[in-house]
Amino acid sequence: MGFVWSTALKDWRRHRRDPVALVLWLGIPVFVGGLISMASGGRSGPAPQAHVLVADEDNSFLSGLLVGAMSQDAMGGLIQAEQVDQDEGRARMAKGEATAMLVIPRGFAQAVLMEQPSTLELVTNPSQTILPAIVEESLSILVDAAFYLHRLIGDDLREFAAGPAGSTSVFSDMRFAGISVRINQLLVRLSGYLFPPIVQLERGAEETVEADDADTVSVALLFLPGILFMALLFMAQGLSIDLWKERDQKTLRRVVVSPQHVLLFLFGKLLSGLGLMFVVCLVALTAGYLYFGLAFATLPLAVVWTLLSGALLMTIMWLLQLYASSQHAGGILTMVVMFPLMMAGGSFFPFEAMPAWMAAIGKRTPNGWALEQLKAILLESVEAGPFSIALVALIVVASVLFFFGALRLRSNFAQG
Amino acid sequence: MIDVQGLRKQYGDLLAVDDVSFTAQPGAIFGLLGPNGAGKTTTIGCISGLLKPTAGRISLLGHDVATDGPASRRQLGVVPQELALYEDLSARENLLYWGSAYSMRGEPLNKRVQMVLELSGLLDRANEPVKKFSGGMKRRLNFACGIVHGPKALLLDEPTVGVDPQSRVRLLDLVREQTKQGTCVIYTTHYMEEAENLCDRLAIIDHGKIIATGTLAELRAILGERDVLRLTGLFDPTTVAEPLSRIDGIELVQAEQDMLTLAVANASGRLSDIFQALATAGAEVRETTLTQPSLESLFIKLTGKELRE
Known part of the structure; x- marks a missing residue:
């Protein structure tokens, strides 16, 4: 271990004397993260809100319920609904003045009550990506809710919509009370399903987070692991170039002709890189834990996981460099790999703000996958079983890549 | 002792080293003399374990390099x-690191580093970054890194290339110092005077093959007491040989259209005979170069060409 340690120490000394690289590795992610965070409102700014124009051509009880539901309670924080005439709405959408426009066609309520097909038209603003997706998702939930409501109290609603039988213009008190009691009994029966324990969990989370701006804190928290992994990727890429420096200054050859195995040399370099990453992780995560009021009990696990992920990213970058034909090619190759990994892997935008297909791809990238685990650690939602498997998989894959890197280094790269 | 037998190294169609054999003894300097691209560095690479030989056997202090590398x-x-140095580290930090690569630790390593710094004349600049050093100082540090662990065998691959005369003298003294301690040294160079001054035994290598080997005296004996005479001008290689062969003690080493190389005893006294013979063959001499018996003239005699830089 003596040579491993002295190699790590040697590299730390060299990195310390190149402060510009250190500043860049840390500065760029903080700068980019800061910009993105500010662009999305930051912690103290208002939460982004979708502006939805609603052209209600049905003007029925049910269409009114739909529009009302879109701008009430939790959805009200996300969506601001504005009733408009269809022509006016289309004109304003053409100017890009709103996130989306919902057209409720004439006969919508009747069609729903009579179980006839009916189409809601949602026009979205193509210049926005996240907010239209939120509107679409919200509307989809409401449509689903209407479907289940119809299944459960369809008869009563139909009766209510058809109006009182005979020549009277109002329901009798007994009839009205009967419908009300049936709906109430149904809601009591369903309350166990409609308000499951997960709702209580959300209330618990609200207590730990500052009361006035819970949603924006969560959004800002989502950026923390992304920025941290961006820093790790920058560091891994920057540190991987050092293999070329060792080769060009012929010190790599000196190592190869020494009695030490290149595995030890490479391990020393890995240790040195992890040392730098440790400082970055500890500072960034401690600051994040303090800022977001997270439970410090998970901090050690978060640091260990992030460091192991850093090791994986370093071995990936090393392999790319070792198979590149020149330092220039290696630099380009690692950059070409690094930036898409950052983009898709949740460093620029959280997965929660991505289209579903892109998030699905991103979560399958090495950094995206590791980032999801870190997020689970931060939010205390990590499960011991799957996490242990992920930990073992991470160590195994990093070790295999490390071993192949050492082989390539000894058999080919060092002789160049 | 370093024993190399039948060493061969091939890169695709290129045969870089072809059946090279020699033995270097402890306490002596064995020189590998040859032009650039002759195969010296490849030979050193194979001995040091950097390169895997295509064929042959190398024994280093009794250990087979192929099977007992470490x-x-x-x-x-x-x-x-x-130069194989970390320019952003100090001379001392470089030496400490390379000492640790040979499992040296603690006080013994510190003492050895101090000694080597003193020996190489770098003690007063020991804590400065190497990037501030002159070329000669870097060369000395490069040498010091190679001996910091007190090796019993030392491979020196053209260590004085690009070094100022003062640093060169100092470096050569350092090499001699190593042999006094019983170290077995292999020294490659393309500087004739360095080889003549430094080496106890020599092998002349060209195009991957050893073309002569022995002590300096043995190699000079190959030439006898003959000078090497090089003539440039216009010659017909097929017609010059016959009139030259009539002059006693002349050996036509090489004949080309624009150059003749001759090995001649007492060449300066026989120039008129040579010019006359060439005139009868219709040759036109424009320039004459006479070289006294030396490794340079031996190399010319053996290869028909000068040692190139």
Whole structure:
């Protein structure tokens, strides 16, 4: 271990004397993260809100319920609904003045009550990506809710919509009370399903987070692991170039002709890189834990996981460099790999703000996958079983890549 | 002792080293003399374990390099042709690191580093970053890194290339110092005077093959007391040989259209005979170069060409 340690120490000394690289590795992610965070409102700014124009051509009880539901309670924080005439709405959408426009066609309520097909038209603003997706998702939930409501109290609603039988213009008190009691009994029966324990969990989370701006804190928290992994990727890429420096200054050859195995040399370099990453992780995560009021009990696990992920990213970058034909090619190759990994892997935008297909791809990238685990650690939602498997998989894959890197280094790269 | 037998190294169609054999003894300097691209560095690469030989056997202090690599390298020092230093570290930090690569630790390593710094004349600049050093100082440090662990065998691959005369003298003294301690040294160079001054035994290598080997005296004996005479001008290689052969003690080493190389005893006294013979063959001499018996003239005699830079 003596040579491993002295190699790590040697590299730390060299990195310390190149402060510009250190500043860049840390500065760029903080700068980019800061910009993105500010662009999305930051912690103290208002939460982004979708502006939805609603052209209600049905003007029925049910269409009114739909529009009302879109701008009430939790959805009200996300969506601001504005009733408009269809022509006016289309004109304003053409100017890009709103996130989306919902057209409720004439006969919508009747069609729903009579179980006839009916189409809601949602026009979205193509210049926005996240907010239209939120509107679409919200509307989809409401449509689903209407479907289940119809299944459960369809008869009563139909009766209510058809109006009182005979020549009277109002329901009798007994009839009205009967419908009300049936709906109430149904809601009591369903309350166990409609308000499951997960709702209580959300209330618990609200207590730990500052009361006035819970949603924006969560959004800002989502950026923390992304920025941290961006820093790790920058560091891994920057540190991987050092293999070329060792080769060009012929010190790599000196190592190869020494009695030490290149595995030890490479391990020393890995240790040195992890040392730098440790400082970055500890500072960034401690600051994040303090800022977001997270439970410090998970901090050690978060640091260990992030460091192991850093090791994986370093071995990936090393392999790319070792198979590149020149330092220039290696630099380009690692950059070409690094930036898409950052983009898709949740460093620029959280997965929660991505289209579903892109998030699905991103979560399958090495950094995206590791980032999801870190997020689970931060939010205390990590499960011991799957996490242990992920930990073992991470160590195994990093070790295999490390071993192949050492082989390539000894058999080919060092002789160049 | 370093024993190389039947060493061969091939890169695709290129045969870089072809059946090279020699033995270097402890306490002596064995020189590998040859032009650039002759195969010297490849030979050193194979001995040091950097390159895998295509064929042949190398024994380093009793250890087979192919089968017992780490053990053979433990007592081996290598001073590469190009500087192999961390320029952003100090001289002391470089030496400490390379000492640790040979499992040296703590006080013994510190003492050895101090000694080597003193020996190489770098003690007063020991804590400065190497990037501030002159070329000669870097060369000395490069050498010092190769001997910091006190090796019993030392491979020096053209260690004086690009070095100022003062640093060169100092470096050569350092090499002699190593042999006094019983170190077995292999020294590659393309500087004739360096080889003549430094080496106890020599092998002349060209195009991957050893073309002559022995002590300096043995190699000079190959030439006899003959000078090497090189004539440039216009010659017909097919017609010049016959009139020259009539002059006693002349050997036509090489004949080309624009150059003749002759080995001649007492050449300066026989120039008129040579010019006359060439005139009868219709040759036109424009320039004459006479070289006294030396490694240079031996190399010319053996290869028909000068040692190139």
